[in-house]
Amino acid sequence: MSTIITVATMKGGSGKSTLASCLAVHWQLGGRRPTLIDADPQRSVARLAARERALGGVPVIEDATETASEVARRIVVGGGPVIIDTPGFRSETTTKCLAASDFVLVPVKASPFDVDRMLDTLSMLVNTGNDWHAIYRCVLTQTTRDSVVAKHIRSELAAAGFRLLESEMTNRVIYPEAALWGATPSLIESTGPAARDIAAIAAEVDNILAIKQAA
Template identity: 45%
Template structure:
């Protein structure tokens, strides 16, 4: 299991918070002890946390400032995984979180702006991996398509574009489903609300693919983008 997973991309609205909460809900349902760090000044996860709700056992710690690294270090002693949601723009808090991260997930919608931001975020992570702190323990990174609609040309095009340039794109996606925003109204996730539904199955497939990455060094070898 990755100890710390950070959701990052400089594009707003790509699905970071939704995927962060969905992953936490998935592992919580399996009996793990995930925690969420809300490192976004918009506090979209922290604002929806319900201390009496069905995800009350997944703490949400709001830390939009630069001491996010210390918060993560402290949480990882008691929680696994620690899942960090970041802001939809590049800031020092995101970099501070990435430095403490085992796996960086870069969500992107099938749209050119999202692709550009995903590549810029990938390059930022590779820069961090060149620092002394992370050179011998590089952050693993994977991109994941979000809000995809079945059979659309743009989704296929974006997938081909990223794969042909050797970016580490997951096969699993977080497709466009109303179950995500509906569950999100109460700070919940499809896995909590409808564990047998299609959206919960998407997250299960995504987690299975993430777990396989643990065994591969493949994702850390790519040097820089062309």
Template identity: 30%
Template sequence: MIVALLNQKGGVGKTTLALHLAGEWARRGKRVTLVDADPQGSALDWSQQRSRSGAPRVFGVVGLARDTLHREAPELARDADHVVIDGPPRVAGLMRSALLAADLVLIPVQPSPLDGWASAEMLALLAEARIYRPQLAARFVLNRCGARTIIARDTAETLADHDPPVLAATIGQRVLFATAAQSGQLACEFDDDGLAAREIAALASEIERLRVGTATS
């Protein structure tokens, strides 16, 4: 399965989610490759920091920030159970290529009306991609949610009737994710049973239950 994390809006946590989903699936014994398709190269930086710290390699990270991604990602998928694409913000050609490469598009949004409005351009690109890939599945992911905040609840309720719908699993606003990113590690390596690790595990499990390939939305 090729999962692309995409949003035209920057700063929504695409790289954090991509790294942690890849790490969670690797923990479960899956062969995983993460594709850094963001010209900023944040996932590659994380991988290099991890290597410098002497931490063991848990999944492969390759840089493919070019608009031939839809032709190259399927080749990577032949040797992996999951390919996770950390997509670019505001690069239309790269975004279109990532959409055409993916089996499932995850659109991370923060619990804010502004994030919903900012997703409009992303949804237009998704609709365009579905002309060529009508079975392309997509879901919103609520990320950086404050605990039990009214705005998070309202955002989830708004997206519940949306196309694409929102996943039930949500990811909290946790300092541990930033700490992990800076050190080339994963949240579960700091606290295997902490809230951050459990949230990522729930998200990974929900994605796997989608049975992508037969879904129509």
């Protein structure tokens, strides 16, 4: 299945680059030949790829210009999934990547301080205009499983009409630790809990896309 998946929020530190790189590595290990596009001028994904484990060999294309979405459309043809990491601010690059996407993942940090701004961000993302044909899902990040905060944010999002993946990216120190080596949990502890979180998120995305394609 060749698909363009964009990871976007207007908030820094919500886990975009981590989620984008973890999903790409997961699919790479499964033989799906993904490509990462780093459309953030801060170059988090490109920097990871420059470290020792080089994201397990996932190809990374750096393009923070408005042509990033065209690059994505070109390389997705006949290939594996293309995962685009975007900057944490409103930009024409992000808008165009959203328009080119089949699926948009919106990581939401499970912090009560972030909720209000995040609801605004979501409205903006989901209402990008006529071009929008993607499916989107929010995904809770840096959660403590079954915590009151995560449950509360889940229900606030649902009440505001936003759709959310069941799976969460639980807060685990293995994410920043793995990043020290340019790796992700799937590469350094493939059967550990963080790798299982990522596998569960990837499976949910695959399922939703499969249902879309069948429709």
